[in-house]
Amino acid sequence: MDINAYIQSGIIEQYVLGLASTEEVAELQQLLVQYPELNKAIVDFEKSVEKYVMANSVQPPSFVKTALEKELFNTSSEAIINKDSKIPVYTISLWRYVAAASIVLLIASTALNFYFYSGYKNSKQHYEALLTERNTLQANNASYKQSLQMFGDTSMLRIEMKGMPGKEQNIATVLWDKRSKDVYLYATNMQQTPAGKQYQLWAIVDGKPVNAGVINDCAGICKMKRIDHAEAFAVTLEKEGGSPAPTLSEMYVIGKI
Amino acid sequence: MAESLSYTENELVLLLKQHTPAAFNYLYDNYSGALYHVVLSIVQERELANDVLQEVFVKIWKQIDQYNPDKGRLFTWMMNISRNAGIDTLRSKSYHSQKQNRELTENVYATAETTEIETDKIGLRKIVTNLKEEHKVLIELAYFHGYTQDEISKFLNVPLGTVKTRLRSALIQLRQYLKR
Numbered sequence: 175m176d177i178n179a180y181i182q183s184g185i186i187e188q189y190v191l192g193l194a195s196t197e198e199v200a201e202l203q204q205l206l207v208q209y210p211e212l213n214k215a216i217v218d219f220e221k222s223v224e225k226y227v228m229a230n231s232v233q234p235p236s237f238v239k240t241a242l243e244k245e246l247f248n249t250s251s252e253a254i255i256n257k258d259s260k261i262p263v264y265t266i267s268l269w270r271y272v273a274a275a276s277i278v279l280l281i282a283s284t285a286l287n288f289y290f291y292s293g294y295k296n297s298k299q300h301y302e303a304l305l306t307e308r309n310t311l312q313a314n315n316a317s318y319k320q321s322l323q324m325f326g327d328t329s330m331l332r333i334e335m336k337g338m339p340g341k342e343q344n345i346a347t348v349l350w351d352k353r354s355k356d357v358y359l360y361a362t363n364m365q366q367t368p369a370g371k372q373y374q375l376w377a378i379v380d381g382k383p384v385n386a387g388v389i390n391d392c393a394g395i396c397k398m399k400r401i402d403h404a405e406a407f408a409v410t411l412e413k414e415g416g417s418p419a420p421t422l423s424e425m426y427v428i429g430k431i
Numbered sequence: 432m433a434e435s436l437s438y439t440e441n442e443l444v445l446l447l448k449q450h451t452p453a454a455f456n457y458l459y460d461n462y463s464g465a466l467y468h469v470v471l472s473i474v475q476e477r478e479l480a481n482d483v484l485q486e487v488f489v490k491i492w493k494q495i496d497q498y499n500p501d502k503g504r505l506f507t508w509m510m511n512i513s514r515n516a517g518i519d520t521l522r523s524k525s526y527h528s529q530k531q532n533r534e535l536t537e538n539v540y541a542t543a544e545t546t547e548i549e550t551d552k553i554g555l556r557k558i559v560t561n562l563k564e565e566h567k568v569l570i571e572l573a574y575f576h577g578y579t580q581d582e583i584s585k586f587l588n589v590p591l592g593t594v595k596t597r598l599r600s601a602l603i604q605l606r607q608y609l610k611r
């Protein structure tokens with residue numbers, strides 16, 4: 175190809191001024207790779223157009239610049255500068271706020287949960303303790319009432335058992351219902367039992383000890399076994415659960431009818 | 432004005448990509464007059480040209496990353512943005528397109544004469560007035576109205592090859608005027 179003829183053909187002017195067809199542009203760009211002088215011719219024409227247009231500048235009214243500055247830098251300047259990143263950035267920071275708020279709320283909620291739960295637990299424990307105490311007191315009260323009634327009941331036989339020699343401080347009382355033959359024991363003042371030991375009540379019937387039951391931890395009056403008739407009652411210290419026969423050496427109190 | 436910095440095109444492109452107010456000031460102060468000239472030569476109405484110029488700078492500002500130095504100088508790129516924005520504005524105006532259709536189909540030569548009278552002070556058009564009538568029309572239609580050679584061939588009822596030859600011939604003459 176005669177590149178000089180091509181350069182002089184007017185194609186360069188067409189190309190620079192945007193008047194070349196797509197095919198003409200493609201052809202020129204291909205030739206540009208082969209012929210550096212083509213590029214020089216293009217740049218020369220570009221510069222001469224630029225020089226001419228610059229020399230014939232027409233000053234636009236000043237409000238155009240003001241409007242542009244406003245558009246590009248005031249309200250929407252960031253939107254243009256960060257056109258692509260602005261929205262994600264905003265979204266991320268929003269999510270950050272939401273996440274941060276969630277975490278704060280979670281921590282606060284957890285702390286409150288602990289606070290309320292421990293409060294609830296305390297109250298529940300307190301309530302249960304009070305309930306137990308109330309039940310105990312109620313039970314105690316009932317048995318004391320019963321005791322009082324029993325002690326005042328004329329049909330109840332009252333047998334006071336006194337401490338044996340060396341155990342004189344111990345006192346217990348048997349209340350024996352003459353009608354029903356029910357036996358009740360009231361530990362007026364008995365020594366604390368050692369671990370693994372229990373007091374056991376015996377009825378002496380025809381000279382023989384009859385098991386009337388072990389004394390459990392009962393408030394006030396303990397109901398014992400029914401005894402039809404007896405000459406005396408005694409309490410011995412036995413192994414836990416009671417013994418078939420009393421350990422006489424461990425007799426604490428005895429009372430005759 | 433105080434002595435201002437002068438950037439090469441490569442430096443200016445780098446500066447524009449930073450999107451700083453300083454870059455905008457430099458761009459506007461150095462090129463608004465030239466680009467306004469280009470826009471005015473197309474739309475020929477100052478009020479309309481003000482809007483188009485604003486649009487042109489926004490486009491340059493937003494599309495600077497699309498500018499490819501291998502395909503031409505920055506000024507050529509900006510000048511073509513200005514020309515295209517002007518043509519788009521003309522075409523989007525219905526009364527204008529009606530007017531153009533009429534001009535093109537009925538009396539394109541008359542149009543060239545009218546615009547010549549209206550815009551004799553605007554540089555780019557002033558150059559064209561030096562051309563022969565048949566060349567003047569081609570430049571008018573191709574450059575200032577943005578019609579393709581194919582469209583012009585149909586409008587003028589002239590073979591495409593003739594349009595091509597005349598257009599190139601007109602451009603070669605214009606180059607001579609530019610160099611003076």
